[in-house]
Amino acid sequence: MLLKPWDELPEYMQTEEVRPYYESLRRKKAQLVLKRLFDIVVSFILIILLSPLILLFSIWIKADSKGPVFYRQERVTQYGRVFRIYKFRTMVSNADQIGNLVTSKNDSRITGVGEKIRKYRIDEIPQLFNVFLGDMSFVGTRPEVRKYVEQYTNEMYATLLLPAGVTSLASIEFKDEDEIIERYVSQGRETNEVYINEVLPLKMKYNLEAMTSFYFIKEISVMINTVVRV
Template identity: 60%
Template sequence: MLKEWDHLPKYMQSEAVRPYYEKLKKKKISLALKRVFDVVMSTFMLIFLSPVMLIISIAVVMDSKGGVFFRQERVTQYGRKFRIFKFRTMVANADKLGSQVTVKNDMRVTKVGAVIRKYRIDELPQLINIMLGDMSYVGTRPEVTKYVKRYTPEMMATLLLPAGVTSEASIKYKDEDKLLEAAADVDEVYVKQVLPGKMQYNLESLIKFSFLGEILTMIKTVIAVIK
């Protein structure tokens, strides 16, 4: 649920954020349904997919040295920091060997990692984050702190809701690694070219927010992955 305006972080109490806040404030029922759905479905999916996740875990460990999960600090609702769960798809300490975004044919990606990234299977452990309330099924993808620091005042509106596993922006930019492939400075190209485009979709989604709309986004995501 939304906090009262005066209880938001000071950097979010701006006129750029207010229109989005006022829109969401009118959607109390949809926001409540969103959280109930997240808890119930994430619990069910974790139980149902546990055998599959166990097999993937074994494959990840056997393929290369390192743990099963990739844990990294990300930013979610109201600027709160949390550690995301993902199946490890890169070599150990990959974040110290290059950019924090991944490009096509990234040499840090393992053989098993390439396969599970292709079908977005590496995102499955985020069901844990959803159950804990760190994330939601649908919402702005959680960024690392250094990218959030580059947000414009308007972009801060995306922090009114929990970060998500998928979104309209995620569908439109599902091949963003190809966009960054030829970049000399991946971080700068991401912040100045890719991020603004993704944020346009994220901000539009806040204005149009509805529980049924989020269900539709989830269906579109499944279709996009299958294609």
């Protein structure tokens, strides 16, 4: 998980807005190595321990509605690389074609099983495979689809210096994101517009602060808080 040399970063990341975050992380090479080792070891152990639960929910999802067990969507991670994120499918199989890329609380595309497992974030469990493979980390900025990354300011691109995360302080603070979006939508605003102009900038404030104050031990605290609060 060591950082690339500055001149090897994507050109759109080689800006004065990104430079302070890069220099801050560059001074913490040992912390970054520890972060990656933790991701590999813990994700492998959890995949083994949770395999019966993964099988159980796979059967339940297949029995509840037509479509694959897993939802795989292209997201953006470190240095702007595109990968496919794994989630348990919680919506109808063609959800991306019949609605927005973000969901509100009462989204009609959510299945019966999906409503239950989304409530407790169980749909995120398959991301353990993304963590093990290095596409994601346990803690980091949640991966966005390319459409929303294209709306980033120059400073926001600093979050792409590290792999995307399963959880973060922003994830905890915005655990009821779908309800927040629903309040704006009920006022006649469009879902994507609300996310880009209202939700994303607020989440990025937390994410950018986490970049400047990065320490491995703080990430353990974020993981514990995620379990307790989310």
